[in-house]
Amino acid sequence: MAKKREPVLKTSGLTRKFGDFTVLDQVNLEVxxxxxxxxxGRNGAGKSTLLRLLVGADQPDEGTIEVNGSPMFETSAKIRxxxxxxxxxxxxxxxxSVVEHLDLLARAHGLADPDAVVDEVLHEVQLVPQSGQLPGTLSSGQRRRLALATAFVRPRKLLILDEPEQRLDVDGVGWLAERLVAERQQGLAIVFASHEPHLVETVATRIVNLGGGVGGESTPTGDGPQPGQVQSKNVQKTGAGQNKSGQKPRISKKGGRR
Amino acid sequence: MSQTPQADRPQFHEGTGKPRASLEVNPDGVDESELLADIKHWRTGRATRSLGEALSRGYIVLFAMVMFGAMIANVIVTAQVSVSSCSEATCVSARTVLPWAAVAFAVAVALFMSRLFGPVVASAAEGFWLMDAPVRRGRLLGKRLYAVVIVVTLVGAALAALVTALSGASPAAIVMWTAASGLAAGASVAFAAAQQSNHDNRLVRVMAGLFAMVTLAAMLLVVAVAAEWVQPPAIEDKSFLIALIVATAGLVVGVLSLIIARVRLDRLRRQRLTSGGSLVSGLSGAMYALDLGLMNDILNERRFTEMGNVRVKTAAGVGLTTIIVRDVLRLVRSPQPLLLFVVSIVVPYVLDSLGLSAIAAPLSAIALMAAVLPLLSGLRVFSRSGGMARSLPFSPGQIKRASIALPAILCIIWAFAIFPAYLGFGGAVQRTIPEALVVSELVAAAGLLGAVRWTIAKPINFSAPMVATQAGAMPPGMITNLVRGFDIALLITVPLVFNLPWWVSLAIAVICGIVLLGSFNMAEMQHRAKQQQAEMERLKTGRGRYF
Incomplete structure (x- = not known):
């Protein structure tokens, strides 16, 4: 019998409210x-809120989050x-400086050859000329590239990104898409929020559209998933996140609304 | 002034055919004073009450200020009368040397602040809306320059008046040293303003450093006299003359520098003016929120943004060690915090020599706390937003402990350096060597933990429900936020002031250390408690887990 695959990330009944406003309502997700x-999803749909819950920067009002089978605690060294x-x-x-930031991370994670890894990532994110610059002098795009570099300069099993395409130029978005595809193919689990169609189209194996929409309604055809709909690139259409009608669709790999 | 080219500009609006407004400029040029008058008119036109009306409504505050001012003045006068009759070596050295320290301190601070802010500043809005226009910047900013010089002169004078009065100087000496300090401070600001148009302000920085050294030397001399290592300088009878010379020199330098500064105002670059203005607005915003940590972050950020580039230093080690090594390399790159550290070593000796041994412990701890703060910049970044700490495979407690390793080592060295002061340097308090060592280590621990508390404390939460007070609604923790860090330093050292056993302070220090340097995360603990409670509820009702 094939061993059941454990999800790298699993949320169950995740709910987050701000006062009377429910941003996320019983979100179940397995990655x-x-x-x-x-x-x-639209601005304010809860994408960043969901990501903040996943990384422990915020606490849910209900629900659980597990990373590799362990409850998510932001202070856990293992999860970090x-x-x-x-x-x-x-x-x-x-x-x-730029390179010192990356060096610190690489060494803190115990890499055997941090210098080589840092050099490689610096070349990838095209920050070699800025190696010796202090962060205050970087442009916003360069700071974004440095931020992305922090994810690639250390070991990882799960990558969580919030609108990583922000401030990147066209070439930068192209590079990022290729890099994330490569990471995914090497077995990394990725959860990212994005407004960039090219990035989503290229990288995602599943798309979760948050915010608005009523489960069960037929939606007009369009280029992308409509609110309330999850589109899977492996022809698995599943339910979507939170909705306003009180219905609580679940998101799972097996497909179909429940 | 040339006219705007009109040849290619359509004379009429397309569609409506209405004539366009002319862009011709006034051949007489711009009257900057008119511009300033317009701005003042627009601003004051929106005011709903005059200054007099506002003061008359706040008369209780005025009365309170007058009362407190009178009380403080009474204390100072009483102290002056009492100390002036003291003829011991320590008193003589204080009267002779401390005025020098006051003048040097006032000048050093004036130069430092001038270099930091300008001293002539313009807001970003003024930079955008006014400075780009063909106006003479000197006429726009002249009054501002004079105002800065006058204010600094008055503050410098007040400082020297306080110091000389408390050290028991004669009234004539008080007046002359007050004038000397005020004029010297004003002259230093005028000098800095004259240098402001230079791209390189190293001269101001060097002079600020020199005067800081003079301040330190004066304090050390007071200590040396108290320890009877040297005789007090026999210049008390010449104090008035020396003060007169300093005042005269300050006046001459000040006037000349002011003239040069005024002439050079027209050459000040917009970026040079508005960088100080942006800093002022950032700091004032942080000050309004009483967020001292944010103020420190803003200053730090500016300092290193100005630096721009550094020579890369690759760290060594792996894991937590690399954090410690990185802190060492950071200190090697910017060793200025070590200077503050050295200065803080002097404080217990000065206090002991001035007969303030009873309160030396808390004051020394606070001095050390101020010296350690610049060494905790790494911890500050790890704790203020969580993002960087989250990237590291360590618990928050591990990161905190690694981040304070280097400051802790320096504090231990500090403790050994200051323990003679707790032996009874000036003869006031006598302890055995082991006792003095323990007390000095406890003071060092208080300073270090106070600095840690200051660094990692969260800012005020303005979105939380307000608390009703006599002064109106306030966010919870607003007042306690002001004293963060000091609370820990005093908590640990106050038992020593009251001659309680040293182990009381030790126990408090240990508890503070466990709380501050552990991995406690209040939000996470509350969340876990809530989850457990929800789980209990579900088990009670038999509903099972979510799914």
Whole structure:
């Protein structure tokens, strides 16, 4: 009998409210190794909120989150070792240069050859000329590239990104898409929020559209999934996240609304 | 002034055919004072009450200020009368040397602040809306320059008046040193303003450093006299003359620098003006929120953004060690915090020599806390937003402990350096060597933990429900946020002030250390408790888990 695959990331009944406003309502999500789940939706749909819950930057009002079978605790060293995160709360040391930031991360994670890894990633993100610059002098695009580099310069099993295409130029988005595809093919699990169609189309194996929509209604055809709909690139159409009608569709790999 | 080219510009709007407004400029040029008058008119036109009306409504505050001011003045006068009759060597050295320290301190601080902010500043809005226009910047900013010089002169004078009065100087000496300090401070700001148009302000930085050294030397001399290593300089009778010379020099340098600064105002670049203005607005925003940590972050960020590039230093080690090594390399790159550290070593000796041994412990701890803060910049980044710490495969407690390893080592060295002061340097308090060592280590621990508390404390949460107070609604923790860090330093050292056994302070220090340097995360603990409670509820009702 084939061993059942355990999800790298699993959420159950995840709910988050701000006062009377429910942003996320009973979100169930499973992400396996080699999968890339894209969160899409309008502004305010709850994409960033969901990501913040997943990385422990915020606490859900209900529900559980598990990473590799262990409950998600933001302070857990094991989870920090496995989860690489690039969301909006990344900070930089004002007095450490670009390469020193990456060197610190690589060594903190115990890489055998941190110098080689850092050099390689610096070349990839095209920040070699800025190696000796302090973060305060970088452009917003360069800071974004540095932030992305922090995810690739250390070991990871799960990658969580919030709108990683922000501030990147066209070439940068292209590079990012290729890199994430390669990571996924190597068995990394990826969850990312994005407004960039090319990135979503290229990288995602599943798309979760958050915000609005009523489960069960027929939706007009379009280029992408409509609110309330999850589109899987492996022809698995499943239910979507939160909705306003009180219905609680679930998202699972097996497909079909429940 | 040339006219805007009109040849290619359509004279009429397309569609409506209405004539376009002319872009011809006034051949007489711009009157900057009119511009300033317009801005003032627009601003004051929106005011709903005058300054007098506002003050009359706040008369209780005024009365309170007058009362407190009178009380403080009374204390100072009483202290002056009492100390002036003291003829011991320590008192003589204080009267002779401390005015020098006050003048040097005032000048050093004035130069430092001038280099940091300008001293002539313009807001970003002024930079965008006014500075790009063909106006003479000197006329726009002249009054601002004079105002800065006058304010600094008054503050410098007040500082020297306080120091000389408390050290028991004669009224004539107080007046002359007050004038000397004020004029010297004003002259230093005028000098910095004259240098502001230079791209390289190293001269101001060097002079600020020199005067800081003079301040330190003066404090050390007071200590040396108290320890009877040297005789007090026999210049007390010449104090008035020396003060007069300093005042005269300050006046001459100040006037000349002011003239040069005024002439050079027209050459000040917009970026040079508005960078200080942006800093002022950032700091004032942080000050409004009483977020001292944010103020420190803003200053740090600016300092290193100005630096721009560094020579890369590759760290060594893996795991937690690399954090410690990186802190060492950071200190090698910017060793200025070590200077502050050295200065803080002087404080217990100065306090002991001035007969303030009873409160030396808490004051020394606070001095050390101020010196350690610049060494905790790494911990600050790890704790303020969580993103960087989350990238590391360690618990928050491990990261905190690694981040304070280097400061802790320096604090241990500090403790050994200051323990003679707790032996009874000036003769006031006598302890055995082991006792003095223990007390000095406890003071060092208080300073270090106070600095840690200050660094990792969260900012005020303005979105939380407000608390009703006599002063109106306030967010919870607003006042306690101001004293964060100091609370820990005092908590550990106050038992020593009251001559309680040293182990009381030790126990408090250990508890503070466990709380501050552990992996406690209040939000996470509350969330776990909530989850457990929900689980209990589900088991009670037999509903099982979510699915």
């Amino acid at each position: 396996f190794a080699g999968e890339a789940v894209a969160l899409t 070792r496995d989860m690489a995160v690039v969301i909006d709360d990344l900070d930089f040391f004002p007095d450490l």
